[in-house]
Amino acid sequence: MNKMKKIVSVVVASLVISALTFPVLAEPSSSYYQNKQNEALQNSQQTQTQLNNVEGEIDEVLQEVANLNASILEYEGQIQQLTEKSQELEKSIAQKEKELAEKKKTLENRLVAMYMKKETTFLDVVLSGNLMNFISNQDLIKQAADYDNKLITEVEELKTSLQNEKEEIEKVKAEKEQKTQELQSLKSQKEQKAANLTEEQKKLESQLSEYKAQAEQYAALERQAIAKEEAAKKAAEEAARKAAASKSSSSSSNTSTSSSSNTVVSSYSGGKLGWPVPSSSRITSQYGYRILFGVKDFHTGIDIGAAQGTNIVAAESGTVILASYGWNGGYGNYVIINHGNGITTRYAHASKLYVSVGQTVSKGQVIAAVGETGNAYGAHLHFETRLNGVHKNPLNYL
Ligand SMILES: [Zn+2]
Secondary structure, three states, rough: OHHHHHHHHHHHHHHHHHHHHOOOOOOOOOHHHHHHHHHHHHHHHHHHHHHHHHHHHHHHHHHHHHHHHHHHHHHHHHHHHHHHHHHHHHHHHHHHHHHHHHHHHHHHHHHHHHHHHHHHHHHHHHHHHHHHHHOOOOOOOOHHHHHHHHHHHHHHHHHHHHHHHHHHHHHHHHHHHHHHHHHHHHHHHHHHHHHHHHHHHHHHHHHHHHHHHHHHHHHHHHHHHHHHHHHHHHHHHHHHHHHHHHHHOOOOOOOOOOOOOOOOOOOOOOOOOOOOOOOOOOEOOOOOOEOOOOOEEEEOOEEEEEEOOOEEEOOEEEEEEEEEOOOHHHOOOOEEEEOOEEEEEEEEEOOOOOOOOOOEEEOOOOEEEOOOOOOOOOOOOEEEEEEEOEEEEEEHHO
């Protein structure tokens, strides 16, 4: 995201600024940028995976929405058919009602006729000599009335069955409508889900391009750092070759100097090193094999006994290539000075260090205070002299 980009550029900018302001602080190495680039690539891979998952989910949800849509359409078609059927039944029922009314009217008329015949007196019938006619008329009317009654019952039964059918259809239709509503609400839920997923997809896409941009940025920074490192290495090799060439005339056995320093040091005067503790000349342990707690041990320097806090001075001018507090493999707080010509001196077990790496010191300059840090018993200076990294008896140089 943008925020991340800002943080990255601020960090990069401040690194550049600090590198400019404090030349002592190194610029980040190519491997730092390599790691950062890998981190960004890992992030973009993770984001890509998330994005793929989200896109899969979107496809799924959209498929579900399409299925729901098809179901809804089908239900709506069925509901339409049911509505038409119901309307037809409605018409049929009305028709039956009309029929029923007609049939009732017919029956009524017959009953009236029958009643009127009944009113005729038996005497009237006898007098008219029409007895047989009277009986048969009565019978016919009764038969017709029975028939009408039967028709009415049939039509009523039909009407009831039509009404039942219509009610059944209305019930099914109501169920389908209920179901359609449920499908509709499910569909809108799915559509909402699809919208949310699409939102997430957009975020992931922008995050992804952010991480990719970061990776590219770090790749560019890494290339720059590699170029600088290669240039520095070449320059150092060039300097070493020149130094070797200029010294080959004066000294025959000259290999490369301590690799930890490229600094050109004013040449070692070649004479004597100065005594490192001006206020004490008491050597408490010599260079070479000694028995320490019953164990034969090689002592790589000389020990000069002195009170805690006594000044330690540089034995010769040079450049401080190490000034470190801590246990340091038993050396405790100690300083290494490079004097050139492959010669370095070490000052160990100090209580305090007064110099720092890169600092140029002159012969006799106070650089530390006597102490008993590291693997030391009692305050003393452990003083070492090394030629091309190999310890030598300091007394041969003092
Ligand atoms: Zn020692």
